[in-house]
Amino acid sequence: MKSFQEKSWLFPGHPEKEIERNNFSVAKGDDVIGRLAVIKLEKGDTLPDIARHFSLGINAISAANPGVDVWVPEAGERIMLPLSFILPDTPRNGIVINLATMRLFHYKSDSKSLVVSTYPVGVGTEERPTPTGQTFVARKTTRPTWHVPASIAADHRKKGDILPAKVPPGPENPLGEYALYLGKTSYLIHGTNKPASIGLKATNGCMRLYPENVKKLYKDTPVNTPVAIVNQPYLVGQRDGVLYMEAHTPLEDSGAVELEKIYATLRNIEKKSAKTLDWSRIKKVQNEARGIPVPILELRQGSEKEVAEPIRVEHPDALYGKPEIPELKLDAWYVLAADVRDEIDAQRLAAIINHQGPQIPARVLSKSNSYRVIAGPFKDISEAKDAAKRLKYDLDIDGIVIEPVKKG
Numbered sequence: 001m002k003s004f005q006e007k008s009w010l011f012p013g014h015p016e017k018e019i020e021r022n023n024f025s026v027a028k029g030d031d032v033i034g035r036l037a038v039i040k041l042e043k044g045d046t047l048p049d050i051a052r053h054f055s056l057g058i059n060a061i062s063a064a065n066p067g068v069d070v071w072v073p074e075a076g077e078r079i080m081l082p083l084s085f086i087l088p089d090t091p092r093n094g095i096v097i098n099l100a101t102m103r104l105f106h107y108k109s110d111s112k113s114l115v116v117s118t119y120p121v122g123v124g125t126e127e128r129p130t131p132t133g134q135t136f137v138a139r140k141t142t143r144p145t146w147h148v149p150a151s152i153a154a155d156h157r158k159k160g161d162i163l164p165a166k167v168p169p170g171p172e173n174p175l176g177e178y179a180l181y182l183g184k185t186s187y188l189i190h191g192t193n194k195p196a197s198i199g200l201k202a203t204n205g206c207m208r209l210y211p212e213n214v215k216k217l218y219k220d221t222p223v224n225t226p227v228a229i230v231n232q233p234y235l236v237g238q239r240d241g242v243l244y245m246e247a248h249t250p251l252e253d254s255g256a257v258e259l260e261k262i263y264a265t266l267r268n269i270e271k272k273s274a275k276t277l278d279w280s281r282i283k284k285v286q287n288e289a290r291g292i293p294v295p296i297l298e299l300r301q302g303s304e305k306e307v308a309e310p311i312r313v314e315h316p317d318a319l320y321g322k323p324e325i326p327e328l329k330l331d332a333w334y335v336l337a338a339d340v341r342d343e344i345d346a347q348r349l350a351a352i353i354n355h356q357g358p359q360i361p362a363r364v365l366s367k368s369n370s371y372r373v374i375a376g377p378f379k380d381i382s383e384a385k386d387a388a389k390r391l392k393y394d395l396d397i398d399g400i401v402i403e404p405v406k407k408g
Contacts, residue, residue, distance in 0.1 A: 015312040019083060021055035022216070026092070026114040031237025032244050032293050033116060034084035036310035043075040045319070046351050048196045052210060053319040054081050057102050057120030057199015063248065063291040071351040072344050081313065082292045085118060086235035086246040092116070094226035095137075095189075097207055099123050099130055100233035100248050100258075101291065102199050104189070104207065106217060117220065119213040121189075122197045124205040126252055130229060131205070135183040137225045140218060143169035144179040144190070152204055161393050171358045176211055178218040182227060189227075190214060194357030195321060210321070234262035234286065236269070237293070241300030242307055243269065244293035247286045259286065273299055323354045325361045332377030333384035335399040337362065337391060339372050346371035356394055360387050375399065 016037075024033040039050065047070045051061040062070060064082040073079070087105060088098045092114060096105045106117045124130035128151075146167040156163045167173045176191020188206045191214040192198070198210055209217065233250035236243065245266075250258055270277050277297055285294045295307050337353060340346050346364045350373045353362035362375045375391065378384040381401065388399035 015314045017314050019054070019081070019311065019313050021083060022119060022213070023115065023117050026087070026116055027239075030239045031087050032084065032239035033087065033118070035308060036084045036292060037081040037313045038078050038310050039081055039313045039315060041073050041075055041077045041079060042315055045073060045075070046071050046355070047073060047079075048355055049319045049322045050079070050081075051120075051199065052195055052321045053316060054083065055119060055210070055213060056082065057122070058196065059102050059199035060120060060291050061199075063289060066288075066290070069348070071348040080292065080310065082290075084293050086237040086244060086293050087116070088230055088232050088235065090228050090230055094228070095221065096228045096230065097121060097123075097130075097189075099132065099229065099231045100251055100254070101235075101246075104209070104217070106220065108220070117216070119209050119217065120199050122192065122200050122202045122208040124203050125201050128204045129201075129251075130203070130207060131184065131187070132229045132231050133184070135187070135227045135229070137180050137189075137221055137223055137227060138183045139181045139223060140221070141179045141181070142218070143177055144173070144175045145169065146173050146175050149186070149204065156393075159393055161389075174208075176208070176214060178214045180218065180221060189217070192357065196355035196357065212320070231258070233258050233289075235293075236262060236265055236296075238299060240307075241298070242295050243297040243299050245282060245285050245296045246291065246293045247289045248291045249289045269297070273297070275299070323359050323361070325354065325363055326377055328363075329377045330405040332379065332404055333381055334374050334376035334378065334402040335384055335388045335391065336402055337373040337375050337397050337399050339367075339370050341370055343371050346373050349373045352395065353391070353397075356390065360390065374402075376402075 019035065019037050026033060047061050048058050051058050060082050064080040068077065068079060088096050090096050092107045094107060102121050102123055104119045104121050108115050148163050148165060153163045171193055174193055176193060179188050179190040181188050190206060190208055191211045192208040195210055231251055231254055233248040235246040266277060275297060281296055338349055350362040350364050353360050353375055360375050362373055365372045365374055375387055378387060384401045388401055391397040391399045
């Protein structure tokens with residue numbers, strides 16, 4: 001399989017307008033779905049915007065493109081869209097969530113075929129990890145009310161941020177518009193008002209999806225659907241007679257155990273196939289942990305020809321969900337977030353602020369030898385102060401409220 005590895009994916013053939021992101025048929029005996037793709041970045045793109053448009057998590061797009069600036073990538077740079085996945089090593093039934101890959105798989109089958117819908121997720125932090133195990137969808141709710149857990153309220157109090165006992169539906173509600181409550185008490189699969197957190201360890205143990213993804217999942221998932229939550233950073237599977245391996249950076253304290261499991265699987269495949277694996281290549285895939293299926297063994301004579309090269313995707317006219325920045329208004333309130341010397345640093349900070357949820361609009365203004373990051377516009381001093389407060393709590397930024405320009 002070495003020849004495939006040495007092919008450049010930077011300049012694949014003619015560009016396609018679309019590529020499937022979420023819904024795939026699973027052929028009998030296959031474990032790999034989807035197709036890798038490449039896109040050329042344009043000025044103003046951020047990796048979170050590209051990730052959301054193509055239904056990827058920020059973890060996946062960052063791992064597949066090491067060294068690319070998340071917030072200020074270079075225009076013209078070609079990046080990999082990791083839209084090919086090895087299915088988790090579980091029964092293909094109901095919902096399966098792989099915490100290590102931060103990806104949800106929803107299996108639906110009839111007498112003729114198996115179909116899987118897959119979406120990126122945000123998962124629990126190191127302090128409040130998402131538990132593994134078997135559960136089910138106990139109930140579903142649209143426009144849920146968030147009842148603030150005591151532990152989260154206590155964390156916010158330490159920062160001087162007093163949360164209410166419950167948060168009604170709306171832009172401030174972290175559960176978004178749809179929620180699937182699991183049999184594990186207090187754990188949900190839900191939407192979010194912070195889409196840039198999908199593909200991050202950012203929740204209090206729940207699993208959050210992009211708003212557009214959770215809407216589809218909610219519609220397609222009956223109550224009592226089984227849910228399996230697993231932690232599989234290393235995956236192997238076959239498609240069209242070729243064996244693939246996919247490696248992700250393992251979650252805390254699980255790397256050694258999970259690596260031994262996959263090595264045992266690979267040794268068993270080596271024994272059954274009577275073919276010798278290239279263990280140095282396997283080690284490379286493991287160490288790079290780029291989260292993309294890599295061909296490692298030809299199981300059937302001539303099957304190497306079946307390995308599909310990445311396809312080139314045209315840049316869309318507009319990226320779905322990309323934050324919009326309102327025009328400057330002299331009669332509005334603003335918050336000065338930073339005054340820095342380096343333009344790239346200013347652009348990076350503005351992009352980070354823009355991707356807070358709910359959005360805080362931000363832009364860069366040049367002034368003599370420095371660059372100012374300005375958040376706004378806001379309609380009144382109350383909105384401006386609320387934004388400054390959020391900048392402090394979320395990003396540890398000491399913003400300065402700027403009054404409107406007085407006429408006359």
